[in-house]
Amino acid sequence: MKEVARLAGVSPMTVSRVLSAPHLVKPETLEQVQSVIRAVRYVPNRVAGSLASRRTSLVGLIVPSLRNALYAETIQGISDVLQRHGLHLMISDSGYSLEREEALISAYLSQRPCGLILHNTTHTEAARHLLQDAGVPCVETGNLTTQPIDMAVSYSNRESGRAMANHLLSRGYRRFGFASLPISDNERLRERRDGFFDGLRAAGIEVDPAMVLEVGEGLENGSHALAELMRRDTSVQALFLAGDVLAAGAILECTRRGLRVPGDIAIAGSDDNDLMQQMVPPITTVRFPRYRIGVRSAELIVSRQEDERAQPMTEDLGFEVVPRGST
């Protein structure tokens, strides 16, 4: 910057203004400095800038898994908003571990980000302290929480489970099975499951614990889940496969076995995506506004930049049961 200033015959401060507040600079000076910048291909050093101004343009995001296509929508939403505001996204995955999340939060805070987005609402004690002390705008997503650390943007997993129970009951099913990814350290799935059971219980139906399964990620585990649950109870009528692409895997397994869906067995999933829509038959699911959640999360952080006194808050973006051919 000094060098640019020297070549342009101005002070470094004027160069700084050309870059960050060009409207404060006389047009001729502006032109002059900009031409030097282009000539020497000056690339400003935002590290120094951040230190001096005490703010960075970094937003940190921690998701449970980067592999999972689930998060792609939310990430895209965040990225779209940040990019418009000249902010950058740092991203990592906690591997569904709260300890790793804590370590990542700590590492991110060292970078003095202007905001943090966490895709879960349960954290270690230490992590909560770190966040509270840091005073960095923080958005929790993935589940509604009554006690956000700072802000929360989500939908109610519990209500979504209940809604799916009601949908299946309304179609006349009475014998159920349930499968999901592992539930420990994953309050989102736990709530979805508990909501589902709540809904059934309200109709006087209990789910046999033997008909509740935890499986790994991926289509093939959906297939396994179907196989296993049908083995355990041959008269089961409807399965709710909460999470990821498990339901699609189950449908594919039905196709392979020549089972009619929903004639022989009804299948419902959660997280609507084009896979759910295009399967034969298309799958009944709960649709979560994932892209919107990314957008709103980023917007809340951006608005905190521009207006320090924004309040802690929780935003419920809702969900929607999408009835399709599979139930």
Next chain:
Amino acid sequence: MKEVARLAGVSPMTVSRVLSAPHLVKPETLEQVQSVIRAVRYVPNRVAGSLASRRTSLVGLIVPSLRNALYAETIQGISDVLQRHGLHLMISDSGYSLEREEALISAYLSQRPCGLILHNTTHTEAARHLLQDAGVPCVETGNLTTQPIDMAVSYSNRESGRAMANHLLSRGYRRFGFASLPISDNERLRERRDGFFDGLRAAGIEVDPAMVLEVGEGLENGSHALAELMRRDTSVQALFLAGDVLAAGAILECTRRGLRVPGDIAIAGSDDNDLMQQMVPPITTVRFPRYRIGVRSAELIVSRQEDERAQPMTEDLGFEVVPRGST
């Protein structure tokens, strides 16, 4: 840091050493300082650290799209390696636009990253200049290039197209169709297509230009592609749907239409994933080592940190045709 130093009765420099080179500190001093750090919950400021040391822990990654599940594997590979080395990943998407890529490169360079990874090999002139001048380690992936800016880690799209042509020819098909995402600004798909045509031409077969389609992202566009290509030539025998999940969409459309695969029409895809594997029938594809590519890209950047004099290089990680039921 000053405050920690004061409370621990040492100089700030000693605190700095406790954090970044603890082995240089006398054990008792170490213990003493660490206890103060814990007590006051000191969070070091890496912005200041980066400015002073002239290096950050940030690696930038630019992919064409964050939505596309394709990149998830590579991102996970990069992230896994970086996390082990205490580095952080900044990520954004260029929306398949070279101009936006250039703007992002420029913005990233301002952050003085310790490395940059680009998921393409064609760039604007200005972007190449920026990267060359910056002297930041840079890995290009997604396609083999003879002229890497710095380093390249990939597989040959062209060879993969040729290999798929040979596979389909070996199964006796003679009338072909091809569909992919839009090809302009996407040298990866262009090469895959050109390789495919090369392979066919070597067997004396030309593909009718009317049987070459460009479609949008997503399963449903695979369905559209199938519908359209079969409409244009009812006697077509085999389709190569290069990219993304198009092939799966085509298979689902066949199921809906009651077409036998490969009896009525053979379908091949590229980019192996569990969707390809689990479809009925499972889809013949080309498998690219996406996770490995992420891992190697990150490793090259890490090794540049530790050993400045690493050389420019291109690494070919190969690919594999996976024959399955759909052809």
Next chain:
DNA sequence: TTGTAAGCGTTATCAA
């Protein structure tokens, strides 16, 4: 509209 001076919170370097 532009410039001066004083940091921002660390680390490199060298000395003790």
Next chain:
DNA sequence: TTGATAACGCTTACAA
């Protein structure tokens, strides 16, 4: 093994 000093390359605050 520890400390003093001088950067690192910008921006803030204020003055001109």
